[in-house]
Amino acid sequence: MAHVISMLPVRNEAARWLRATLEQLSILTDRIVVFDDASADDTADFCKSYPKVRYYRGDIPWFEQNEAELRRHLWELATYENPEWILALDADELFEERATLELPWLLNQEDYDAVAFRIFDFWKGTEQVRIDGAWNPWNRFSPLLVRYDSTLSPDWMAQPIHCGRFPLSYRDRVTFYSHLRVQHFGWARGDEHLKKYLFYRERDLAVYGAVQSHTESVLSSSITLEPWIPMPSPGWFSEKEHR
Amino acid sequence: MKKRIAILTSNHFEPSGARQVYGGAERYGVELTKLLLDMDCDVEWWQVGDNWNKEIIPGVPIRGVPETETPYQTMPHLNQVFFEQAVDADGAIYFVMYLAYPTVFPNSISISHGIYWDHPGMDKFLPSALDRQEWHRRLQLAIGGVRSVVSVDTATINWVRATWPILAQKFSYVPNFVDLNSFYPQNKESRSPHPRLRVVFPRRATTVRGINEAGKTALWLTESHTDLEFHFVGRAHDDNMERTLTTWASSHDRIFYYWLPPHLMAELYRFSDIVWIPTKSSEGTSLSCLEAMASGCAVITTAVGGLCDLIQDGYSGLLIEPTARALADATKRLASDPQLRERLGTHAREVAETFSLDRWHSRWSEVITRVF
Structure with missing residues (x-):
């Protein structure tokens, strides 16, 4: 199977979704490169308890000031591992369960250099996902997995937020758009919405000079949700595994 | 130069x-x-x-x-x-x-x-x-x-x-x-025991490829034939259709909807028994049909476009009218007759070798x- 490295930025994640993410990445990838953005909780000990984790830590928080710089640094750390593929998930993101069987098989090929997935935002719980406006996961794919090419430039988009997960040169790689879904739990706790809204509002004003409509929609009273539908893997993948 | x-x-x-x-x-x-x-x-x-x-x-x-x-x-x-x-x-x-x-x-x-x-x-x-x-x-x-x-x-x-x-x-x-080195039959005895026959629709989910007839047939047969399961494997032309198919498939125990990159299609066929190519129009010599044939599957297809260049009815597959009823009848026939499936699959592989x-x-x- 392909040599896959995951890179994971974390900050104060111990009481959130980190356990599930690390459990899954330990199955899916050969090494988990973690950059801890100055956590003040047990995130460090938590990460270090997973044998595949390569743990790095910064003493001054970067994310709130310059996400691009944090991600560029994390990318650099990941490339030290000389990977074939690099997976970029956040600590509150999980592939649906079937991916542990199916994803590795997607990578044993030469026809494409990136894999994109639909990301579903769970809303105020873990039962429903948001599908209105720019939250709609059905009409967009996000590249989260790229084949590492040491000849490409590592330059990052010069923007402190919404700066992408990979260097600019990895845009427009030949991409496979996968049916496998990613679950994003960053909005699953309703009591955090106001705090997150205020954070993104401030960043929007600093970067764009105006609050973006997607940010405003966080507190909208008119939203559309649909149930998350679990889907089993077709049985032949597990038969293949045991062949 | x-x-x-x-x-x-x-x-x-x-x-x-x-x-x-x-x-x-x-x-x-x-x-x-x-x-x-x-x-x-x-x-x-x-x-x-x-x-x-x-x-x-x-x-x-x-x-x-x-x-x-x-x-x-x-x-x-x-x-x-x-x-x-x-x-x-x-x-x-x-x-x-x-x-x-x-x-x-x-x-x-x-x-x-x-x-x-x-x-x-x-x-x-x-x-x-x-x-x-x-x-x-x-x-x-x-x-x-x-x-x-x-x-x-x-x-x-x-x-x-x-x-x-x-x-x-x-x-x-x-x-x-068809790449005969990638698409080849799996020795059926080496397959893990599976309680059901796998029926595959390996096409884009569009009307001309017969998605509606295939969907209808799958619904009929999941009710009447618990020994069958159905795999719809191919993207649709728009996001809404993919959403609809995902929701539809997930509401039935033996219907799956997904899609695969080409290199995994060869694996899928090796785990499949019956393949549907129920085209209604705009067809040449379907790659899916050829790949299923090379993989030794029993193919059901229609006499549309170039498909008659590939399949001789009753020898290397079954040629039917592009209707749900005809698809259901042909599927039931194959499901109940393992010798016929075996014979069609063997001949299909031989024919595929000329492509x-x-x-x-x-x-x-x-x-x-x-x-x-």
Whole structure:
């Protein structure tokens, strides 16, 4: 199977979704490169308890000031591992369960250099996902997995937020758009919405000079949700595994 | 010195560039690109798009050229931009026949992927006799303008022979291919025991490929035949349809919906028993059909387009009318008769061997060498 490295930025994640993410990445990838953005909780000990984790830590928080710089640094750390593929998930993101069987098989090929997935935002719980406006996961794919090419430039988009997960040169790689879904739990706790809204509002004003409509929609009273539908893997993948 | 070959297609990606169209024609395009690279050519692609630049395979560019109109089922503006911008090319390939209108490179080839004018929507696009006459004129000019037309099936050639006999000489029959090293039967005894037969619809989820008939049949048979499970494996043309299919499949225990990259399709067929190719129109010599045959599956298909070049009814598969009832009856027949499945699968593999990728390379190489 392909040599896959995951890179994971974390900050104060111990009481959130980190356990599930690390459990899954330990199955899916050969090494988990973690950059801890100055956590003040047990995130460090938590990460270090997973044998595949390569743990790095910064003493001054970067994310709130310059996400691009944090991600560029994390990318650099990941490339030290000389990977074939690099997976970029956040600590509150999980592939649906079937991916542990199916994803590795997607990578044993030469026809494409990136894999994109639909990301579903769970809303105020873990039962429903948001599908209105720019939250709609059905009409967009996000590249989260790229084949590492040491000849490409590592330059990052010069923007402190919404700066992408990979260097600019990895845009427009030949991409496979996968049916496998990613679950994003960053909005699953309703009591955090106001705090997150205020954070993104401030960043929007600093970067764009105006609050973006997607940010405003966080507190909208008119939203559309649909149930998350679990889907089993077709049985032949597990038969293949045991062949 | 390397020859530069420019290829014009309509949609390898959606015009926005955001979504790749996954179908046999697109896989054909990738394979043709690889062949040209192996023949030491430089390759560049053009298609309808919002002025973007991408790669069709790593290292091979594809450019999006704005085009919003398709008068009489042609794209004259796209054709002319291609003619101007690809001016340095030593030769051109028009990936769809009608794209070679109104201008054409002196050294050029076009490709027929099968008769598409049997699509019921043609009547909507060409509602009057005058419209159809103009479409005919343009198609005739497009065929007449290129040096050679590669047709994936005999149906197209025979239609042209009956319509414009003199133009039939332009055609070379180069049927579609299957990579026999990737697509091969799995020894059934080495398969893990599975309680049900796998029935696969390995097509794009579109009306012309028979998605509605296949869906209806799957619903009927999941109720009556608990020994069957159904795999719908292919992207739809739009997000809403994929959402609908995902929801629909997940509400039934033995119906699955997903899609796979080409290299995993070979694996899927090795775990499959019955394959549905219930095409209603716009078909050539389906890659999916050939791959299922090479994998030793029992194939049920229709007498549409080039499929009769592949399947002899009762020998290498079953040919049916494109209706849900006929599909259900044929599936029940195969489900209850393992010897018939075995016999059809064995013969299908033998027939598929005459459609090898090596043979396709050889035939295409002859055409390329002759024209360029």
